[in-house]
Amino acid sequence: MTAYIVRRILWGIATLVIVCALTFLLFRVLPSANPAVLRAGRNPNPHAIANIEKVLGLNRPLTVQFWDYMKDVVLHFNLGYSFYSDEAVRTLIGERLPATLSLAVGAALLWIVGGLGVGIISGLRPGSWLDRSAMGTALVLVSAPEFWLGLVVLLLFAKDIGVVRIFPGAGSYVGLTSNPWNWFTSMLLPWFVLAAGSAAIFARLMRGGLIEAMGEDYIRTARAKGLRERKVVRQGVRSAINPITTLLALEVSALIGGAVLVETVFNIPGIGRLAYNAIVEGDFAVVQGAVLVAALFVVVANILVDIGYAYLDPRVRYS
Amino acid sequence: MRSLKPFGFAIVLATVSLVVAACGSNSSTSSTSSSAGAGTVGTSGFQSPLTEPETGGKRGGTLVILNEQDFEHLDPGDSYYDIDYEVVYATQRPLYSVKPDSAYEAVPDLAEGQPEISSDQKTITVHIKHGIHFSPPVDREVTSEDVAYAMERGANPNIENPYFHTYFESIEGAPKADGGPIMGIQTPNKYTIVFHLTEPKAAIVVDAMRLPLTAPVPKEYAEKFDKNKPSDYANYEVATGPYMLKNNAQGKVLGIGYVPGKSATLVRNPNWSSATDYRPAYLNEIQYKIGGTESVIGRQVLESADDVQNEPPVPSDVQLAAESHKSQLEISPGAGDHYIAVDNKVGPFSNIDLRKAFWAALDRKAMDKALGGELVTNVMTHFLYPTVPGFEQAGGLAGPKGPQFDFDEHPEGDMAVAEKYMKLAGYPTGKYTGTKTVQIVGATGNREPAAEIANQTLKNLGFPTKLTLVETATMYSKYCNVPKEEIEVCPTVGWAADFGDGQAVLDATFNGRLINPTNNENWSQTDVPKINAAMDAAESIVGIAARASAWAKIDDELVEDAAAIPYDYEKEASLEGSQVAGVGDLWNSGLWNLSFTSLK
Numbered sequence: 001m002t003a004y005i006v007r008r009i010l011w012g013i014a015t016l017v018i019v020c021a022l023t024f025l026l027f028r029v030l031p032s033a034n035p036a037v038l039r040a041g042r043n044p045n046p047h048a049i050a051n052i053e054k055v056l057g058l059n060r061p062l063t064v065q066f067w068d069y070m071k072d073v074v075l076h077f078n079l080g081y082s083f084y085s086d087e088a089v090r091t092l093i094g095e096r097l098p099a100t101l102s103l104a105v106g107a108a109l110l111w112i113v114g115g116l117g118v119g120i121i122s123g124l125r126p127g128s129w130l131d132r133s134a135m136g137t138a139l140v141l142v143s144a145p146e147f148w149l150g151l152v153v154l155l156l157f158a159k160d161i162g163v164v165r166i167f168p169g170a171g172s173y174v175g176l177t178s179n180p181w182n183w184f185t186s187m188l189l190p191w192f193v194l195a196a197g198s199a200a201i202f203a204r205l206m207r208g209g210l211i212e213a214m215g216e217d218y219i220r221t222a223r224a225k226g227l228r229e230r231k232v233v234r235q236g237v238r239s240a241i242n243p244i245t246t247l248l249a250l251e252v253s254a255l256i257g258g259a260v261l262v263e264t265v266f267n268i269p270g271i272g273r274l275a276y277n278a279i280v281e282g283d284f285a286v287v288q289g290a291v292l293v294a295a296l297f298v299v300v301a302n303i304l305v306d307i308g309y310a311y312l313d314p315r316v317r318y319s
Numbered sequence: 320m321r322s323l324k325p326f327g328f329a330i331v332l333a334t335v336s337l338v339v340a341a342c343g344s345n346s347s348t349s350s351t352s353s354s355a356g357a358g359t360v361g362t363s364g365f366q367s368p369l370t371e372p373e374t375g376g377k378r379g380g381t382l383v384i385l386n387e388q389d390f391e392h393l394d395p396g397d398s399y400y401d402i403d404y405e406v407v408y409a410t411q412r413p414l415y416s417v418k419p420d421s422a423y424e425a426v427p428d429l430a431e432g433q434p435e436i437s438s439d440q441k442t443i444t445v446h447i448k449h450g451i452h453f454s455p456p457v458d459r460e461v462t463s464e465d466v467a468y469a470m471e472r473g474a475n476p477n478i479e480n481p482y483f484h485t486y487f488e489s490i491e492g493a494p495k496a497d498g499g500p501i502m503g504i505q506t507p508n509k510y511t512i513v514f515h516l517t518e519p520k521a522a523i524v525v526d527a528m529r530l531p532l533t534a535p536v537p538k539e540y541a542e543k544f545d546k547n548k549p550s551d552y553a554n555y556e557v558a559t560g561p562y563m564l565k566n567n568a569q570g571k572v573l574g575i576g577y578v579p580g581k582s583a584t585l586v587r588n589p590n591w592s593s594a595t596d597y598r599p600a601y602l603n604e605i606q607y608k609i610g611g612t613e614s615v616i617g618r619q620v621l622e623s624a625d626d627v628q629n630e631p632p633v634p635s636d637v638q639l640a641a642e643s644h645k646s647q648l649e650i651s652p653g654a655g656d657h658y659i660a661v662d663n664k665v666g667p668f669s670n671i672d673l674r675k676a677f678w679a680a681l682d683r684k685a686m687d688k689a690l691g692g693e694l695v696t697n698v699m700t701h702f703l704y705p706t707v708p709g710f711e712q713a714g715g716l717a718g719p720k721g722p723q724f725d726f727d728e729h730p731e732g733d734m735a736v737a738e739k740y741m742k743l744a745g746y747p748t749g750k751y752t753g754t755k756t757v758q759i760v761g762a763t764g765n766r767e768p769a770a771e772i773a774n775q776t777l778k779n780l781g782f783p784t785k786l787t788l789v790e791t792a793t794m795y796s797k798y799c800n801v802p803k804e805e806i807e808v809c810p811t812v813g814w815a816a817d818f819g820d821g822q823a824v825l826d827a828t829f830n831g832r833l834i835n836p837t838n839n840e841n842w843s844q845t846d847v848p849k850i851n852a853a854m855d856a857a858e859s860i861v862g863i864a865a866r867a868s869a870w871a872k873i874d875d876e877l878v879e880d881a882a883a884i885p886y887d888y889e890k891e892a893s894l895e896g897s898q899v900a901g902v903g904d905l906w907n908s909g910l911w912n913l914s915f916t917s918l919k
Contacts (some may be wrong), residue, residue, distance in 0.1 A: 037796055037838060048484065049838070051476035055548040084391055085579040086551040092579060154615055161618040170615045171385070171608055267611035269581045277389055277580060282792070 008306060012299040017070070019295040020288065024066050027284050034058075035083050035282040056083055069288070079292065080285035082278075089289035093271060097293075098175060100270035103262065104255055104297075106187055107194035111251075115199035116244070119206025120237060126211050135207065138200035146258045150193045150265035157189065171267040190266045194258050198251050202244060209240030238312070245312055249298075249305035256294045365641070365650040368419050368905035376601040376900055376917030383626045384911070385616045386609045389580050393564070394553035395531035396472050399481040401907050402629055404531070408904075409585060409605070409913040410558040411534035414445055414466065415525075417906045418597070419915050422653050422706035423819025423863070425529040426597065429461065429559070431510075434528070440519035440859065445528070447510050452590035454558040456570045457537045461559060463512040465535030467504045472541070473532045474498055477550040482817065485827075486527035489520040498545070522861045526820055535559060540570070561600035561914050563588040583607035585913065601917035621647060623896040625918060627911055634691050634765075637892045641694060647895050651909025653706025654891035655815030656699055657690075657766070659773050659808060659884040660799065660842030666807040667755060667782070672744035674881035679726035680737035681776050683886040689768035690887055698730040699885035702829070703874045706905060707819045708867035713874040716888075723879055737780060750781030757784045759808040760798040762791040766811040769886065773810035784808075800839050812842050815889070819906060821870020822858055829882055830854050845882040 036052040053059040060068075072078040079089035118138070122131040141149075156162050158169025172186040213219065213236040222232045260272035267273075275290035277283075390406065392398045398407045408416060414434075415425035427433065429451060435444040451461045470487065473480030475498025487493050491503025503515040514524060537557065544552035554573035556564065562585040565576030577583045585605040593600065613628075617636030620628040621644050632640070640648040661668040661677065668674050687696040700718025703710045713719060718727050725736055738749035746752055757777055761770025767788060774786040789798070791811075799809035816823035827833055831846025832855075850873060857869035877883075891909040895901040902915035 034796055046837070048479050052479050052549075055476055055479070082579065083549075084389075085573070085577075086547070086549065086554060087573060087579055095578075096580075151612075151614060155618070161615070161622050170611050170619065264610070265612050265615065267608070267615075269610060273610055274580055280792075281389075281391070 005303070005307065008303045012303060015299055016292065016295055020070065020073075020292055021066065023288055023291045024062070024069070027282075027287060028062060035284065073292070079289035082286050083283045084281060089285050092274060092286060093289055093293055096269055096271045096274050099173060099268050100259055100263070100272060102176060102183070102187055103190055103194060103259055103268060103270060106191040107198075107258075108252075108255060110191050111195035111199035111202060112248075114195065115202025116206050116241070118199070119203040120210060120233075122203065123207040123210025123214070123240070124233065126207070131207070135204065138203045140200075141196040142200040142204070144196065146193055146197065146261045147265060149196060150190075150262055153189050153193060154265070170265065173266070173268045190262050190268060193265070194255065194262045197258070198254065201251075202247070205244050205247065206240060209243060210236055213237075213239040242309070242312060245305060245309050249302045252301040253298050256297060365645065365648050367649060368651050368903040368909055371419070371649070371902045371915075372900070373419060373902055373915050374599065376599060376915070377919065378601050378917070379603050380601075380918035381604040381606060381625065382602050382899065382913070382916060382918065383623075384605060384607045384629055385611065385620060385626055386607050386629045387611055387613050387616060388630065389609050390577075390583065392553060393577065394478065394550065394556060395534040396469065396475075396478045396536065396550070396552070397480050398531050401910050404907055405629070405904075405910050405913060406564070406583065406585065407531045407534070408560070408907075409562045410556075410560045410564060410588070411531055412451065412559040412596070413529055413531055413533040414447070415529040415533075417529055417818070417904070419902050419904045419912045421819075422905045423708055425526070425818075428529075428596075429466070429533070429535065430528075434521075434525050436521045436525065436861070440521040440861065441516045443514040443516070443521050443524060445512050445514075447512065448595050449510060450592060451559055451595050452592075453535075453537055453540075454563040454588040454590050455566070456568060457540050457557045458590060459537070461535045462509040463506040464509075465537055466512050466533055467500075467506050468538040468541070469534055469536040470504060470532055471496065471501050472498055472536060472545055472550075474501070475545055475550065477545055477548050478552075480532050482527065482530060483532065486523055486530070486817075487532075489516045489518045489524060491515045491517050519859050522866065523820075523822060523858060526818055526823070529818060558588045559591070561588055561591045561593075561596065561598055562586065562605065581609055583609070598914035599917075600914050602913065605913050617894055620894045620896055624898040626896045627899055627901055627916075628894040629910065631891055632894050634695075636894065637691070637694060640892075640894055644894075644897075647897060647899075649893040649895065649901060649903050649909055650694070651891045651893070651903050651905060652888075653704060653819070653905060654889040654908040655813055656702070656704045656885060656889060657769065657811065657813040657887040658699065658702070659769075659810045659886065660812050661881075661883060662805065662807045662844055663880075663882065664802070664844040664846065665805055667751070667753060667757065668807055670744050671881055672740045673751075674884070675726040676737045676740035676744065676780060677777065678881050678884045679729070679733050679740060680780055681884060681886065682732035682772065683730040685731070686769050686772050686886045689772065690765070695890050695892060697888040697890070699888045700727055700730070701874050701878045702883075702885060703821060703824055703871065704888050707816065707821065707824055708863050709821045709869075709871035709874065712868055712871035713878075719875050719878055726881065727878060732776070734779075741780065746781075752781065754783070757782045757807045758805065759784055759786045759810060760794055760806045761786065761788050761809070762794045762811040763788045764791065766791075770810045773808060773884075777808070796838075799842050801837055802834065802839055802844055803836065809842050813887075813889070814840075815908065821866060821873065822854070825870060825873055825877065826854055826858070829877055843883045845877070845880070847876075847880055847882075850876050850880070850882075 036049050036056060036058055081088055118134045122134045125131050154169050157164055157167050159165045160169045167189050168186040174182045174186060176183045219232055219236055222235060259270060260276050263270040263273040271290050271293060275287060278286035390403050391400045392403055393406055395407055395411045412429040414430040416428040417425050429447050431446040431448050447463055453459060472478050473483040474496035490501060492501045505513045541552045544550055544555055555570045556572060564572045565584040565586050566572045567575055587603060613630050614633045616628050617632035620626045621640060661674055663669055683698045687698050690696050697716055701713050703713050741749045759774055770786060770788060774784050777784050798804050798806050799812055814828055827840045829841055829845045831851045834841045834844055853873050857873060860866045860869050893903055893909050898919045900917045900919050902912050903909040904912045
């Protein structure tokens, strides 16, 4: 078990280095705005651009730039400095991490609890009005892009611009430590929007898996032996939940992608929005740092899910 | 030219903007007539920088500004973006500046009066005001040496001001400047600064003195920040204007008065004296909230009391405001233009008659309608745009008249005229029969319809085409700004000048001498010796009227040459809360002037 975890961590580190290298290459090779040119303004002469490239260190060979970057990351956890604000990328990310974590963790809880709960209820009563309405809603939510859904819920329910003014709207985010209640209420709509699509997928998968599991011979046997229905259902759920656990790791990536949009619509100062703005501005150091942190989350989530999978399904053995 | 760098383009010109000018009285009426005599340019019934009252505002209060995008550079040495300018002109005092209702007329700001220009136009003397102080922690009085340092640091590679070489290259020693003293900038005493030029280009140097680079910077304080690569003076900058970015006792702004991607806070500069300034500075505090999305921000502002939106609102919000919140909508003319750049050098459009055929066939009305209609655009008929001196002389909105301009006469497109020019170009059927596929590269986003219409027009004329749509920044940096890519048609390029002057509008975009292998902004690669010579001559002309006349003639020649195909004069819309008495800057695309805006 320990050897397996160590191996997974080493693979995780290798993945992060590859992600770093690809991001590095991507933003320097593909057509995108050269930060030196953008900074140089109108009609810059080649001398001015060369000067800026020198100041920003963009004139050095790519391999040297990458090596120096990795050295700084590994030895000092120094992710570089923003080309625009000159602020340390580590600081920029550190300031935004709580907002993104708030959003991601809350949404993940909502989608797991909501998605699985609805899926179980539907799976136990297939064909009922509850099942039909839940699956109909799930279909709508899974089809709704986060950006669109965000705008719709704001226009419907935001306190400042909504038709029915109930929840705090865009720009209302406050830190958890500064005002827990305001933090909680300001996150309700973003959590819902970010969780909606994934919760709908989870609900549909859970429903399908549970209907199948509840028809298995061992369930019939359990019932025949007089096991209480609650325990029978637990057996069925445990069986149906395994494939969903695998999906959980994949959904973490989708969650981070969705966070970019949700943070933008709701004006939550998180890493997603930071990365988006940096891409638009050609602020490579910030893009690189944000991608690295996002990749770190995905890698860690995958490792945790792999470990958790074995816990949930004892048939899985590490080798 | 500030707004035309790729980001500026993307945000300022690739969005909706609006109208009008006016000679009206107060907030809600305007009929138009730019300071340059724009005639009928405008959208009546909405406030504009020309009608918004600059006096009588209520003192006090906090204005909240919702900014979708973050600032780029707040250092006056490298600030070059309209939203950055909004802060910079509230916190800094360059030698000259422009009042909100003017597009071009600069008034003394840090300077005591108008500059003294020698008869050979090679020496400029400026006296600066006494009693202007830097904000804490510097606190001392501003001297001419602070202006000299501010300009010298513009050439420092750690700052690399975007327009230093464009406008100040004629100062003796400027071409080789690297941040140290420049021979041609002398400070004979504490309150006098003298510029010695190598060429008689005083006019454009004086014009450029309204730009933030001439705002004083205290050398003894800033030098240590300027040694960093890049300079981080912006994180500690001090102010001379009525407001300052909130800072701590050591002067640190970063994380206090400016949190990248989140917020910025301007507070009153305790060392500013209203006796030395023409700005009323009504507000006590200005808070920027950065982020969000423009479609939500627009609604929030319309429902709010004390908020304003900085970026142009989405078309649906402009429409909503025009219908239901008229008093909260400002429309500013003269926010730049958009045209189709056609390669004059190589490919089919090196033939002037094919350019004229394309121009004649293009339905510019349809293009403008697709871009938001008359509320936010006027059909473009020539290259100087409303509010720029020379616009009226060059034909105003109707455009130049005469048989030689027949291809410009029908904004809805005229296939008969197009056919005539196709025949003159050597295509007797009126359709192109060549095999060369025309490469078209346009911007994605709300300019896409313009690219599509241009593409369809060319197809209608028989041209085989290939349309590629990319991000605005990529369109410029990888395609349209790079002549060797040989992109025959760039249908979504645009221009907004640094200041209202024909040279600032036409020189970089059409002067053959300024075609660069990279970062080229003469997108059509227009290189007509006669026009180049006329531009060179016009650069030395002094006086608004004389310059207007000279550049209007150049404009005529550019139209006659069909150097590019114009389609859209920009007007910019801005939204304000119900209790905001906003005053926009005509010269800055209608963006809010924080020193004149107040709360009701």
